[in-house]
Amino acid sequence: MDSEKFNKIVQKYLNNGLSQEGKETVDSWYEIVSSEEVSPFTDSQHRDKVRAEIQSVVIPKQTPVLQLQQKRKWLSIAAVFLLLGVTSSLFFYQNERLFPFIFNSSLSQVTTAAGEMREFVLPDSSTIFLSGNTRLRFDRVSFHKERKVYLDQGEAFFNVRHDTQHPFSVAMDALDVRVLGTSFNVHNAPSLQQVSVDVQSGRVRVTSKEQQSHILTAGKSLRYDAQKRLFTCFDRHAEYANMWTKGGFTLDGATFEELANLMLSRYGVILKAENIDTRSFRYSLLMPQVDTVEQVITMICNIHQLKFRRDKNEITLYR
Numbered sequence: 001m002d003s004e005k006f007n008k009i010v011q012k013y014l015n016n017g018l019s020q021e022g023k024e025t026v027d028s029w030y031e032i033v034s035s036e037e038v039s040p041f042t043d044s045q046h047r048d049k050v051r052a053e054i055q056s057v058v059i060p061k062q063t064p065v066l067q068l069q070q071k072r073k074w075l076s077i078a079a080v081f082l083l084l085g086v087t088s089s090l091f092f093y094q095n096e097r098l099f100p101f102i103f104n105s106s107l108s109q110v111t112t113a114a115g116e117m118r119e120f121v122l123p124d125s126s127t128i129f130l131s132g133n134t135r136l137r138f139d140r141v142s143f144h145k146e147r148k149v150y151l152d153q154g155e156a157f158f159n160v161r162h163d164t165q166h167p168f169s170v171a172m173d174a175l176d177v178r179v180l181g182t183s184f185n186v187h188n189a190p191s192l193q194q195v196s197v198d199v200q201s202g203r204v205r206v207t208s209k210e211q212q213s214h215i216l217t218a219g220k221s222l223r224y225d226a227q228k229r230l231f232t233c234f235d236r237h238a239e240y241a242n243m244w245t246k247g248g249f250t251l252d253g254a255t256f257e258e259l260a261n262l263m264l265s266r267y268g269v270i271l272k273a274e275n276i277d278t279r280s281f282r283y284s285l286l287m288p289q290v291d292t293v294e295q296v297i298t299m300i301c302n303i304h305q306l307k308f309r310r311d312k313n314e315i316t317l318y319r
Helices: 003-014 020-033 044-055 066-084 088-098 238-246 256-267 293-303
Strands: 107-111 118-121 127-130 135-139 147-159 168-171 175-179 183-189 194-201 203-208 213-217 220-225 230-235 249-254 270-273 283-287 307-311 314-318
Touching (some): 183 238, 194 213, 203 220, 213 230, 238 249, 256 293, 283 293, 293 314
Antiparallel strands (some): 118 127, 135 147, 168 175, 307 314
8 A cells, every 4th residue: 555545544644534434444553553562763863853854744733532632642743654655564564464454445344242153144145153353354445356355354154156167265364274065164363373274165275474275175174373373274073063053062182271262252251270280171062952051061070070159250160
């Protein structure tokens, strides 16, 4: 994206000229690029030089709401970078790489809250079931030409309409999944640095950023450890791939951290262990129908002879 387009977006934001969706997108982008870990400067001398040039330029004063004052100031400085013609190449390289969708106003975002499940129909009539704490994006303008979605986090079951001329792909930080027409489940857990793919029908290709590829067919599953860059492939009953969309619950040798991640996204509860070393715990479970979260927790406790207590949305395991 060029500096002129970026400058227009910033000015529209400052002048309340963006749609609600556009404002939310800028807000999300701001949270990342304004963190202390991200800097558009090469070194301290570069920073001082830019600061001096910024101070020589007068920015029209805004009348922001108090809680937006810091954000608007930061965005105004970003606009000045472009007006001055300094640091723009570095600024765009770092920030578009970190959060590219801010520069594409045609990207739609679909999200779910913890404990929520939602069905969504894409422009090509492919359907997606989203579990809780899931964020997915796609380009609504060019989707018919390039059927691509971005699964930023969470779990989704895809039922993809067959189209040999337009392959369907799911992009994540660690992996890309590419298909023609099939049904499969993807769980992207950035906090655990893990991705899982389960194929119910058809055929998918899973490719890492290091260009390692695996072909999966119906009844095949894959787990990817992004930290170790390690693939694990195994057989799994095809019908288990979307059991969660029908009210079921399955685990295959899950760690306590993986279990806690699922409990939060599926049921909106925070799972903790009190004075228990859970590092060696592994959970395998098959429940075709779950009526209450207590049902799941009772089964979990039986595996390691534990008890539990619940306080609102927090569940604690103890001996």
